[in-house]
Amino acid sequence: MSNEKLSALTQPQRDRLAFVELRVRFIGEIRRQDLVSRFGIQSAAATRDLALYKDIGPNNIDYDAKGKSYVIGTDFSPLFDFPPERVLTWLSQGFGDGEPLLLKPWVSCEIPTRLTEPYLAILAAVTRAIHLQCPLKIEYFSITSGKSVREIVPFALTDNGLRWHLRAFDRKSQEFRDFVITRIKQPVVMKGAEVLTHERSDQDIQWTRIVELDLVPHPDQPYPEITEMDYAMRNGILHVKLRAATAGYTLRKWNVDCSPDHSLHSHEYRLWLSDSLALYGVGNAKLAPGYRAPMTGNSTSLDRK
Known part of the structure; x- marks a missing residue:
């Protein structure tokens, strides 16, 4: 029945109801002003949209008089089938909150599929x-x-x-x-x-601390000038700032050789961290390829485990 009611609506109406569902399901609440700001509609129209959503999904939202907002219902059941990657894009980048449709891309584009996605x-x-x-x-x-x-x-x-x-x-x-x-x-x-x-x-502390890192073309890889072009380096250096809590993950993702003597020679290591001491005190530094804690001499690189 809910699918029939949704299909009878106009596309702009479905987009607004999809936005209501995203806000309630993943943020926990929505106010009329959220609809007004997002879609440029009048307050009365926002009220009608919220009433319409509650009519189609009566157990999905409840009105919280104290907070003057609509909150997620105890027996919530989604009306829209959003792909996880789109929800994560919306949460992390703040766009793509209309009705989930199978849209054709403007140009041919192939994006690697994630092996894991959260429920x-x-x-x-x-x-x-x-x-x-x-x-x-x-x-x-x-x-x-x-x-x-x-x-x-x-x-x-x-x-x-x-x-x-x-x-x-x-x-x-x-x-x-x-x-x-x-x-x-x-x-x-x-x-x-x-x-x-x-x-x-x-x-x-690991979240609030910002580490500043200088990445340079790997000394043992050919054609450093191409690496400089690929990463838009200035004077042969790519200066980045990362939260300490994410630094190890990010350097592993970027395949940055973090050994003090640039000792990782595989072709995927096109970048080298010029000063490995910049990672001192970073809790997850052990995840960075080739990283060795000062004074120990013991490699903690994942590549050597």
Whole structure:
């Protein structure tokens, strides 16, 4: 029945209802002004759209008189089938929030497929907890410790190029950690629960610290001038700034040789970190290819494990 009602609407109406669903499902709430701002419609029209969405999906949204907003219903069931990659694009880049259609590209374009994508039901609970700034109770499956029940305080999503992570304070270990979203089960948003000062993102040293890195053409690879062109280097240097919490993941994704003596010679290493000491104190520096902690002499490169 809901599909029949949706098909009877105009495309602009369906786009607005799709936006309502995205906001409610992944942010946890929507106000009339959100529709007014996004689509340039009058307040009365926004009210009608919200009423129409509630008519088609009566269990999907409830009105919160205290917050003067519509919030996700306890028996929510999606009306729209959004692909996970589009939801993540919307969450991370803020566009593509109309009705999910199979659109033809303007030019032929081939994009690598991700091997893992989070379940939208799990992702939705995670993003609502982030937006509402409240704790999240989860079942988490770790390779080292197996299944455990945890309370975490999430505040950001991170993409390491292979899979999506969640940055959060872990009340079990009492420290900030990364959690793989596909390893989360049974999430419960603890709306209204207290978040302590030491659990907030501004207390995460690895998240707030910015490391500045100089990447140069790999000394042992041919044609450095082509590498300079490929990466739009200035004076042979690509200067980048990264959060310490994401630096190791990013350098691995970019295939940057982070050994102090540029000792990784495979052809994929076209870039070299000219000063490996810039990673000193970075918690996940061990993920960077070839990185060796100062004074130890022991390689922690993933390539040599």
